Amino acid sequence: MESFNLDHTKVAAPYVRLVGVTTGSSGDKVYKYDIRFKQPNKEHMDMPGLHSIEHLMAENIRNHMDNVLDIGPMGCQTGFYLSILNNDSYDDVLEALEKTLQDVMEADEVPACNEVQCGWAANHSLEGAQSIAKDMLDKKDEWQQVFAE
Numbered sequence: 001m002e003s004f005n006l007d008h009t010k011v012a013a014p015y016v017r018l019v020g021v022t023t024g025s026s027g028d029k030v031y032k033y034d035i036r037f038k039q040p041n042k043e044h045m046d047m048p049g050l051h052s053i054e055h056l057m058a059e060n061i062r063n064h065m066d067n068v069l070d071i072g073p074m075g076c077q078t079g080f081y082l083s084i085l086n087n088d089s090y091d092d093v094l095e096a097l098e099k100t101l102q103d104v105m106e107a108d109e110v111p112a113c114n115e116v117q118c119g120w121a122a123n124h125s126l127e128g129a130q131s132i133a134k135d136m137l138d139k140k141d142e143w144q145q146v147f148a149e
């Protein structure tokens with residue numbers, strides 16, 4: 001498991017890091033990113049806001065980037081994994097993330113926060129999601145630096 005080889009005491013969140021590339025038998029490539037919102041073991045996202053920004057990013061990121069396979073939260077509540085098929089552009093990821101977080105800021109409801117479409121529909125906070133998005137956007141110039149200097 002690659003992420004267990006990352007020294008979480010050496011990173012400087014927020015950042016966007018390519019974790020690895022997996023090539024399938026037909027030559028398709030899956031690019032997996034670590035999008036770290038909060039400094040590991042120092043900060044974390046509170047669950048309702050994290051849950052809502054998960055829904056909002058899942059809904060919106062596909063409008064800004066093709067071939068998104070998945071964007072899902074880390075159990076440590078400090079970031080998300082993003083998996084993309086057949087696009088090796090780091091800059092595309094940065095641009096799509098920025099636009100998606102701007103969508104979060106402009107949202108007036110959380111998509112799919114009901115008991116039919118979600119497994120814990122009571123556990124949401126649009127305000128919390130927007131606070132997370134704002135903190136991330138405010139530090140956009142740090143996203144490309146993964147490790148502390």
Ligand SMILES: [Zn+2]
Pocket residue numbers: 051055117118119120
């Ligand atoms: Zn949900």
